[in-house]
Amino acid sequence: MKKDEMNSFLKKIPRGVIYHKVTDSVRYFLASMLAPLHRKEKVIEFENIFASYCERKYCVAFPFARTAIYFVLKALDLPKGAEVILPPITIKGIVDVVVDLGLTPVYVDLDVETINFRLDQLREKLNPNVKVAIITPLFGLVPDVSAMVALLKANGVFVIEDFSQCLNGRYDNKRVGTFGDVGIYSASSIKTLDTLGGGLAITDDQVVHDRLRNAQAGLMPARRTALIKKAWVNLIRNVATSEPVFSFLTFPVLQLIRQRNPEAALKQTGHRDKGRLATLPLLWFCRYTSVQAQIGIEQIKGVIAQDAARVANVEFLKASCEIDDFPKTTQESRNVYWQLILPVSNALEAQAYFAKRGIDSATSSLELVCALKDYPNRADLQTAQRIYRNGIFIPCFPHLSQSDMRRIVMAVNGYFQERGHAKEG
Structure with missing residues (x-):
């Protein structure tokens, strides 16, 4: 047996990684316990760097993306009952802030090739009561953002781009996050730019910026315990997905979990509570810290190179797999593939199939928010x-490695040869 074949037999491939070195995660954990949290000049420095990086004039940092969205919506002074168009798959916290502000969520189904709004259905949902739309390029796939924004702006709709999974994505060479009125980036764990959480709002509109800056000034002091918890979780995830820990400890534990309850290990970072919040947590209204800002300043320098390596991997996988099932987006899309999503007939079966071949996989931990039973305007979107x-x-x-990718190609091809393709409807 060749050396790389022997290594392939022993080595297991994780579903994902933390985009920091383990040594960085250790440093950040120590900083979360010991470093000052409220060095305002450090936060401003990172805001300016991020705004320039994203080709926007202004950036205002909040503790979570949902907090940033909350204050953007609040700044618009919308009437109660005004409608906000949302993606049907997103974090539940965004629906929580919409409902908390007395606004009405409205959902539009997705196009199978872009994993974003179907333009025909988006057009059908527009009416004088629709005041805001949140466009979310899921999984690093770039839709025709230009057409969506043009349609929305023609109908007087304020546009928020949630590009948390699509940093550095472009459409027709224009950055995702710069088409709408405001862009929001979530710098949470496992993102390509991960600062132990944070919601970064970018805009060219000075009035919106000034209102967001006033809202930021009213936030409560950050809680060190919350930052320590985030840093600890990141460190554990980083170690758990690193070699040889993943192959000899994490993967066997995941297999035991799957044997006892297959659903328990299906979601990428676990299942979430789907219940409606009576009030928004105070933690959502604490400041973004200077520790997080310093992490952002350090890590942003390496994002483009990591993107290029990941995109090259995806191009190899898509070209080598004998299937035509991956989403295709458009010719003008420059996708960054935060995740490579593949529609299958049965996710549990697919996960088990890949796991038998030493490859861990998962479905998204985002929620199907259009189906949440405790929230208004539920929609059945196929x-x-x-x-x-x-x-x-x-x-x-x-x-x-090349060996890793060859194994993935063999597993994907084998799965579709044995199980067939996902059916429409």
Whole structure:
């Protein structure tokens, strides 16, 4: 047996990674315990760097993306009952802030090729009561943002781009996050730019910026315990997905969990509480810290190189797999593939199939928010349901080896030869 074949037999491939070195995660954990949290000049320095990086005039940092969205919506002074168009797959916290402000969520189904709003259905949802739309390029896939924004602006709709999974994505060479009125980036764990959380609002509108800056000034002091918890979770995830820990400890534990309860290990970072919040947590209204800002200043320098390696991996996988099932987006899209999503007939079966071949995979931990039973305006959206239930992430992170990728190709081809393709409807 050749050396790389022997290593392939022993080595297991994780579903994803933390985009920091383990040594960085150790440093950040220590900083979360010991470093000052409220060095305002450090936060401003990172805001300016991030605004310039994203080709916007202004950036205002909040503790979470949902907090940033909350204050953007509040700054618009919308009437109660005004409608906000949302993606059917997103974090539940965004729906929580919409409902808390007395606004009405409205959902539009997804296009199978872009995993974003279907333009025909978006057009049908527009009416004089729709005041805001949140466009979310899921999984690093770039839709025709220009057409969406043009349609929305023609109908007087304020546009928020949640590009948390699509930093550095472009459409027709224009950055995702710069088409709408405001862009929001979530710098949370496992993102390509991960600062132990944070919601970064970018805009060219000085009035919006000034209102967001006033809101930021009114936030409560950060809680060190919360930052320590985030840094600890990141460190554990980083160690758990690193070699040889993943192959000899993490993967066997995941297999035991799957044997006892297959659903328990299906979601990328676990299942979330789907219940409606009576009030928004105070933690959502604490400041973004200077520790997080310093992490951002350090880590942002390496994002483009990591993107290039990940995109090259995806291009190899898509070209080598004998299937035509991956989403295709558009010719003008420059996708960054935060995750490589693959529609399958049964996600649990696919996960088990890949796991037998030493490849860990998962479905998204985002929620199918259009189906949440405790929230208004539930909608039965067929494409969103299929993607949520049976869209599985294929490993594509930057430091995969050629041997790793050949194994992934063999597993994907083998799965479709044995199990067939996902059915429409």
